[in-house]
Amino acid sequence: MLRPRHLALLALLAAPASAAVVDYQLDPIASTVAFETDFGPDLITGTIPLELADLSLDFDNVANCTVEVALDVTGAKASFPFAAQALKGPKVLDAKAHPRMTFASTSVRRAGDAADVTGNLTIRGVTRPVTLKAQLFRPQGSAAGDFSHLTVKLTGRVNRSDFGATGWADMVGDEVRIIITAHIDAKG
Amino acid sequence: MGLRNGPESFGLVSRLFHWLMAILVLSLIALGLRLSSMEPGLSNLWLYGLHKTLGLTALGLVLLRILWHLISPPPGPMATGWERLFIKAWHWTLYALMIATPIAGWAGSSASGIDTLYAETFVVPPLVEADETSEFVWFILHEIFAKTLLGMVIIHMLAALRRGMAGDGTLTRMLRGKA
Numbered sequence: 001m002l003r004p005r006h007l008a009l010l011a012l013l014a015a016p017a018s019a020a021v022v023d024y025q026l027d028p029i030a031s032t033v034a035f036e037t038d039f040g041p042d043l044i045t046g047t048i049p050l051e052l053a054d055l056s057l058d059f060d061n062v063a064n065c066t067v068e069v070a071l072d073v074t075g076a077k078a079s080f081p082f083a084a085q086a087l088k089g090p091k092v093l094d095a096k097a098h099p100r101m102t103f104a105s106t107s108v109r110r111a112g113d114a115a116d117v118t119g120n121l122t123i124r125g126v127t128r129p130v131t132l133k134a135q136l137f138r139p140q141g142s143a144a145g146d147f148s149h150l151t152v153k154l155t156g157r158v159n160r161s162d163f164g165a166t167g168w169a170d171m172v173g174d175e176v177r178i179i180i181t182a183h184i185d186a187k188g
Numbered sequence: 189m190g191l192r193n194g195p196e197s198f199g200l201v202s203r204l205f206h207w208l209m210a211i212l213v214l215s216l217i218a219l220g221l222r223l224s225s226m227e228p229g230l231s232n233l234w235l236y237g238l239h240k241t242l243g244l245t246a247l248g249l250v251l252l253r254i255l256w257h258l259i260s261p262p263p264g265p266m267a268t269g270w271e272r273l274f275i276k277a278w279h280w281t282l283y284a285l286m287i288a289t290p291i292a293g294w295a296g297s298s299a300s301g302i303d304t305l306y307a308e309t310f311v312v313p314p315l316v317e318a319d320e321t322s323e324f325v326w327f328i329l330h331e332i333f334a335k336t337l338l339g340m341v342i343i344h345m346l347a348a349l350r351r352g353m354a355g356d357g358t359l360t361r362m363l364r365g366k367a
Binding site: 039040041042080081082085086089090091167171 | 227228229230231232233300301302303318319320
């Protein structure tokens, strides 16, 4: 998922004191929202395209960070054709009625090298609080204080039944693991 | 030995239809029972596709078979009186179930919201709209039809064997054409 040049994990604790709140814009082409869930003895994997992401990062005070993300459910892909259809169909994400999936942070807390981002996740029009783990990376070779291009990795898990996405419950697992890899550029 | 049916004999076309469909129907029911009891995974997902392809093939064959029997009517049962009527009704019910079972399966597949493919390639038009309740109802019907068909086919086979052993020619004429 992460390309090697992005593997320099930013220790948020060690961030320089200079920065105030910085707004970022997403590079949607280079960013992915990947998911996986159990399918019998196997996995179903797939991606959902990011439609927009609005991020403000405060390297001095993590609690000031905000994240808003919207996904285009109609563009969801899965590891085999039936899974993509099932995913977008009325029994799971119901892309026709709910083409957007959104996440808006409500609180961000530091957790070691990472941060816990709690927010409201809306799937199928149902909103539930979830907590994602966030890690920031800067491109390898970039200067230690250069935060103009970053990679955000957000990971977490949801139970799809919480959102009414119950289709094929006898075949496909309830827990869905999410890995968001967002490439972001500082605005201005 | 003609292709067409005679007043007392089965032509080659009708016999081919009969035995090909016998193999298909029994394979489909065996495969269907397997599908309903197995844990689905990537390695066995293709079996659903196989079941749908064979099922649609069987539906096409039974329609062609009926068309052929309109062109070249098959001989009636080798029995008389009420028994003859009963066997005719039995055969008609077998035909009705051979049509209704794949249609119910096709409708249930359509209602699931996932494309039904023929031979893993051609998308078959959905019979009904995607809807969970209708999916449930169609698949229940599919199961009832299939299990009734299985029961009736087994009795059909036993009856044919009994008549075959009694030597009245019923089995022989479906194998070789003439009694």
